[in-house]
Amino acid sequence: MHEVAPVDAAVNFVGGSTAVCDAVLRLRGEALHAELGRIAAALLASPVGRFLPGAGIGAPAGSGPLLRQAVAGSAEQFGIYEVAGRAAYSAEDARQLAGLAHLTASLLQVHSLAVRSTHAYAQMEAQLAHQSQILDQIHESVLTMDQMGYITSWNRGAEELFGYTALEAIGRNILFLYADEDEGFEDSFVEQGGRMMEVRRRKKSGEVFWASLSLSPLRDLAERPIGLIAYLTDITERKQAEERLHHLAYYDELTGLPNRTLFARLVDQALIVAQRNETAGCLLFVDLNRFKRINDTLGRRIGDELLRQVAQRFRATLRDEDVVARLSGDEFAVGLFDMRQHFEATTVAQKLQAALDAPFLIGGHDLRVGASIGISVYPQDGNEAETLLGLADIAMERAKQLDADPDRSVAFYSQDMNQGMQDRMRIESGLRQALGNGELILYYQPKFEIGTDRLVGAEALVRWLDPARGIVPPGEFIPLAESTGLIVQVGEWVLEQACAQAALWQRVGLPPFRLAVNVSAREFTASLPARVAATLARYRLDASWLELEITESTLMHDFERVTAIMDDIHQLGVALSLDDFGTGYSSLSYLKRFPIDTLKIDRSFTTGIPGDPSDCAIAGTIVSMAQQLGLRVIAEGVETVEQLSFLRESGCDEVQGYLYSKPLPADDFERSLRENWLLVA
Numbered sequence: 001m002h003e004v005a006p007v008d009a010a011v012n013f014v015g016g017s018t019a020v021c022d023a024v025l026r027l028r029g030e031a032l033h034a035e036l037g038r039i040a041a042a043l044l045a046s047p048v049g050r051f052l053p054g055a056g057i058g059a060p061a062g063s064g065p066l067l068r069q070a071v072a073g074s075a076e077q078f079g080i081y082e083v084a085g086r087a088a089y090s091a092e093d094a095r096q097l098a099g100l101a102h103l104t105a106s107l108l109q110v111h112s113l114a115v116r117s118t119h120a121y122a123q124m125e126a127q128l129a130h131q132s133q134i135l136d137q138i139h140e141s142v143l144t145m146d147q148m149g150y151i152t153s154w155n156r157g158a159e160e161l162f163g164y165t166a167l168e169a170i171g172r173n174i175l176f177l178y179a180d181e182d183e184g185f186e187d188s189f190v191e192q193g194g195r196m197m198e199v200r201r202r203k204k205s206g207e208v209f210w211a212s213l214s215l216s217p218l219r220d221l222a223e224r225p226i227g228l229i230a231y232l233t234d235i236t237e238r239k240q241a242e243e244r245l246h247h248l249a250y251y252d253e254l255t256g257l258p259n260r261t262l263f264a265r266l267v268d269q270a271l272i273v274a275q276r277n278e279t280a281g282c283l284l285f286v287d288l289n290r291f292k293r294i295n296d297t298l299g300r301r302i303g304d305e306l307l308r309q310v311a312q313r314f315r316a317t318l319r320d321e322d323v324v325a326r327l328s329g330d331e332f333a334v335g336l337f338d339m340r341q342h343f344e345a346t347t348v349a350q351k352l353q354a355a356l357d358a359p360f361l362i363g364g365h366d367l368r369v370g371a372s373i374g375i376s377v378y379p380q381d382g383n384e385a386e387t388l389l390g391l392a393d394i395a396m397e398r399a400k401q402l403d404a405d406p407d408r409s410v411a412f413y414s415q416d417m418n419q420g421m422q423d424r425m426r427i428e429s430g431l432r433q434a435l436g437n438g439e440l441i442l443y444y445q446p447k448f449e450i451g452t453d454r455l456v457g458a459e460a461l462v463r464w465l466d467p468a469r470g471i472v473p474p475g476e477f478i479p480l481a482e483s484t485g486l487i488v489q490v491g492e493w494v495l496e497q498a499c500a501q502a503a504l505w506q507r508v509g510l511p512p513f514r515l516a517v518n519v520s521a522r523e524f525t526a527s528l529p530a531r532v533a534a535t536l537a538r539y540r541l542d543a544s545w546l547e548l549e550i551t552e553s554t555l556m557h558d559f560e561r562v563t564a565i566m567d568d569i570h571q572l573g574v575a576l577s578l579d580d581f582g583t584g585y586s587s588l589s590y591l592k593r594f595p596i597d598t599l600k601i602d603r604s605f606t607t608g609i610p611g612d613p614s615d616c617a618i619a620g621t622i623v624s625m626a627q628q629l630g631l632r633v634i635a636e637g638v639e640t641v642e643q644l645s646f647l648r649e650s651g652c653d654e655v656q657g658y659l660y661s662k663p664l665p666a667d668d669f670e671r672s673l674r675e676n677w678l679l680v681a
Contacts, residue, residue: 013096016043017103024107033079036104040081043100044093047085051104054079065089069101073109141211141232144218149174152227161211161234163204174230177201179208198235210239252326254304255311263325263333267385270323270337271378281337281378282345283385285392286314286352288330289370289406295330298365305362310369313355318348333389347484349373349410356407370407372400381413428484430466431477435489439465442497443663446677447514447634447656450648455677457514457547459656460498461663462490482520491523495535499546501666503539510673514547514575524550526561529568536572543573549600551579563594570595577634581622592629598654599626603637606657610646623650 016039023035033051041049044067054077067089069081081101083089141157150173154166162169162177179200199213211232218227250262258266267283274281288310295303307330314324314332323335334352336345353371360367374396376388395413403409434440440462447457464472481487495517502515519528536543548569566576577598578591601622608615619635626633635647638657647655664672 012043012045013099016040016100020100020104021107024104024111036079036081040083040097040100041085043096044083044089045086046083048083050082052080052082067093067097069094069097071101071105071108073105076109076112078105078108143169143230143232144227145174145230146227147225158232161203161232162201168204198239201232209234209236211235255308255326257311257315257332258323258325260325260327260333263323263327263335264385264389266323267335267388270335271383271385274337274378275383277338279337280339281335282339283376283378283388283392284334284336284345284349284352285374285376285389285396286332286334286371287373287396287400288332288356289372291330291369294367294369298363302363302365302367306360306367306369309360309362310356314352317351317355322348327389333392345375345377346410349375350408353408353410372396372403372406372409374399374411374413376413427472427477427480428486430472431464431481431486431490434464434466435486435493439467440490440493441465441665442494442501443665444515444669445656445663446661446669446672447516447654448660448677449654450644450652455513455673456654457516458669459516459518459549459663460494460501462494463663482522485522487520488522491518491520492531494518495532499535499539499541502545503541505670506541506545512542512544515545516547516549516577518549518579521551524562524565526565528565529572532569532574533572536574547575547577547597549577549579552581566595596631598632598634601633601635601652603657606635606637606643606647609643616646619647619652620650623647623652627651 019039019042020036023032023039027035033053036051037049039049040051041047046067051071064084065086065088066082066084071078071081081097081104083093083097141161142153142155143151143158144153145151150171151169154164154169158169159165179202196212196214199211200208201211202208212235214231216229216231217225218229220226250259251257252259267281271281291303291306294306307326311324311326311332314334318324318334321337325333327333334348336348339345352373356369356371360369374392374394376382376391376395378388381391382388391413395411398413399409399411400406402411443461443463444458445461446455447459448454449456462474462478464474464477466472478487478490481490498515498517506512532546532548535541536546569576575597576595577600578594578596579600580602581599599622601619605615605618605622609619610616623633632653633651634654634656635643635652636656638644638647638655638659640659643657644655644659661672
């Protein structure tokens with residue numbers, strides 16, 4: 001019997017292991033089986049060696065001893081090693097063959113797994129390629145993104161829709177496709193998915209389009225959310241069609257204005273806000289005069305163009321927040337909201353009528369139309385659009401019947417409002433004529449220094465001398481002038497006349513005294529300093545003659561702008577007085593920063609002095625505060641000796657009122673100045 005030495009056996013086993021590894025890596029099928037049999041025979045120095053695949057037993061190896069060993073893994077048998085031809089085999093030979101079988105099984109198992117993995121990977125690649133081809137062939141745009149919104153895949157449909165290639169899009173955040181800056185990537189989509197919406201997106205070309213967007217969750221093998229799948233389809237044409245249908249449903253096709261349906265909705269929404277803010281609202285029903293005759297005579301084409309141009313003029317006349325609509329034919333409606341008082345609607349009505357004064361030049365024709373206007377008021381007349389519109393229609397018919405000039409006819413639905421409107425319109429019309437006919441005059445009320453009783457100034461007060469009514473009280477026309485904007489023209493006239501009169505007194509040698517002119521908030525604009533400077537230069541009047549009185553309410557709008565205007569006026573040498581002090585809402589912290597020379601105590605506080613403790617306290621506080629700020633104080637409306645005594649003891653500097661003199665015309669003022677009053681030289 002031949003025994004292999006241990007060292008030789010170890011060497012043989014290592015060589016056999018190396019040979020098995022090389023065979024499994026290089027060979028397949030019959031060649032592998034033959035090589036494995038040869039390796040087993042060589043390892044055990046046997047004439048015969050075989051590897052039988054599977055679990056079967058091959059043909060007998062011949063007479064003599066036979067050594068067998070199964071080649072099996074944990075779940076699979078790969079074959080059997082057989083060796084023969086020696087006289088005998090020892091236990092060591094069996095261990096050697098068992099070791100070789102174990103190594104072979106391990107290698108074949110790893111190889112099998114590798115083959116299966118390679119096959120599975122190849123199948124997966126083929127499947128992914130197949131799916132990619134499918135995604136690229138469908139018209140819909142499909143893309144995926146991670147939980148932060150960064151794009152991870154981008155199909156050909158997305159390329160065609162947006163104009164970006166996959167290379168340009170993948171890795172960028174989805175936000176770069178958004179058309180609206182305020183849109184953001186919502187994490188709730190990642191958790192919920194299935195969200196359907198219509199969105200606006202931007203293409204590479206910059207074009208913004210409408211898309212239908214569906215978001216679904218993207219999950220890993222453990223069903224954990226890892227991102228989103230987005231499906232987008234261009235729906236721009238559908239949205240445009242919807243917008244066209246909406247426009248046809250709610251807008252007048254001819255003029256582009258809202259129709260009656262939309263007007264009613266907008267008005268009802270505005271009335272809800274008006275109710276919450278406790279403000280008034282008005283509806284104007286406008287009916288064109290002479291339109292039917294023009295349309296019947298010259299044809300519909302001319303009539304349609306006339307309506308278009310009328311709509312344009314109405315829209316240009318109104319504020320952006322006002323609502324104007326074409327109801328039907330030659331009828332229009334206007335909604336006015338957030339109004340301080342309903343009489344403001346008459347001013348708007350007159351503006352609409354004035355907008356039609358200029359002729360319409362259409363098709364070689366010089367066309368003229370006017371308008372009759374009816375007005376209903378919220379909440380007095382009703383609290384919903386259709387009711388108010390119907391009542392405004394009734395008021396319009398009443399306006400046509402009652403007014404001799406239908407193109408200037410305006411009527412409220414309410415009779416008492418009509419009376420007030422007629423009085424208001426009469427005064428406004430008369431005031432406009434007064435400005436052009438020289439019916440305005442100035443009166444002057446002197447201001448005296450307490451203690452010396454010397455004249456230190458005068459306030460120029462406008463009066464309206466109506467040929468029919470005589471002197472019209474300022475309380476009747478000044479508020480109207482404020483609300484209509486006529487106060488600007490009145491204010492310009494007062495400044496001009498006051499400077500002209502002061503120039504006369506300057507030329508006859510009178511020492512300068514401050515001639516105060518009231519400036520309304522509407523006049524207090526950036527152009528005021530230049531206008532004052534030009535007026536002084538025109539009359540060669542020293543600035544020491546002029547003082548401008550402004551009210552507290554003027555200071556409440558745009559502090560920086562108001563301060564700049566006041567500084568420019570002060571640099572001219574013109575004094576500034578704060579009128580009606582104590583009745584407004586100005587901040588005392590701002591007061592010290594304004595270039596004010598004088599504070600004027602309002603007559604509403606002077607009247608109660610000295611009997612009313614509250615009026616006394618307010619007047620005393622104003623005087624004390626002014627002294628701390630280095631300002632002079634004048635009290636207006638002083639009519640009794642007791643009032644004068646209290647003001648003197650409080651430290652007030654100046655007074656004006658009937659105790660000394662009522663307002664006087666220029667000639668009477670000058671006569672009293674020369675004969676009765678001491679003028680500070």
